[in-house]
Amino acid sequence: MTPARLVVAAAIVDDLHAPTRLLAARRAYPEHLVGRWEFPGGKVEPDETPEAGLHRELAEELGIVVELGDEVVPAVGGAWTITDRHVMRLWLARVTEGEPSPADAHDEVRWLSSAERFSVPWLDADVPIVDAVVDRPEFLAG
Numbered sequence: 001m002t003p004a005r006l007v008v009a010a011a012i013v014d015d016l017h018a019p020t021r022l023l024a025a026r027r028a029y030p031e032h033l034v035g036r037w038e039f040p041g042g043k044v045e046p047d048e049t050p051e052a053g054l055h056r057e058l059a060e061e062l063g064i065v066v067e068l069g070d071e072v073v074p075a076v077g078g079a080w081t082i083t084d085r086h087v088m089r090l091w092l093a094r095v096t097e098g099e100p101s102p103a104d105a106h107d108e109v110r111w112l113s114s115a116e117r118f119s120v121p122w123l124d125a126d127v128p129i130v131d132a133v134v135d136r137p138e139f140l141a142g
């Protein structure tokens with residue numbers, strides 16, 4: 001069996017310590033993912049650390065520099081199982097340079113409040129992860 005490929009992604013929030021908004025990004029490809037929303041990120045290359053891969057993906061996909069906060073981990077295991085071939089690690093992040101704007105991978109980005117968390121169709125595997133992010137005690141309703 002081929003080992004699962006590591007995907008790294010960011011739960012980009014407006015404030016790391018008292019967040020009120022989470023950034024969702026809409027996939028522009030491939031066809032079976034088009035129109036579904038996700039945490040921006042991508043696959044880690046063999047020669048880079050997960051954090052370096054995440055900074056690279058965010059620069060490529062959204063033209064931003066971020067400060068990383070806590071890693072958001074599942075209740076069991078160190079990474080989220082997202083497909084039969086990928087596991088995902090996810091960090092909170094705050095934009096320090098640039099304005100998130102979609103390049104190729106996405107065609108729209110949207111800031112969501114806690115109440116709006118499921119106003120967009122997330123990729124199926126992301127649904128429990130959205131809850132894990134927005135239900136963190138420091139996330140403010142509104």
Ligand SMILES: Nc1nc2c([nH]c(=O)n2[C@H]2C[C@H](O)[C@@H](COP(=O)(O)OP(=O)(O)OP(=O)(O)O)O2)c(=O)[nH]1
Binds near residue numbers: 007
């Ligand atoms: N980036 C990202 N991928 C996710 C999420 N949820 C989820 O199921 N996936 C899946 C979609 C893809 O099958 C896989 C990640 O692949 P990707 O297409 O984002 O990776 P990449 O940017 O390195 O793509 P590529 O260069 O190989 O085209 O993980 C998520 O929240 N973010």
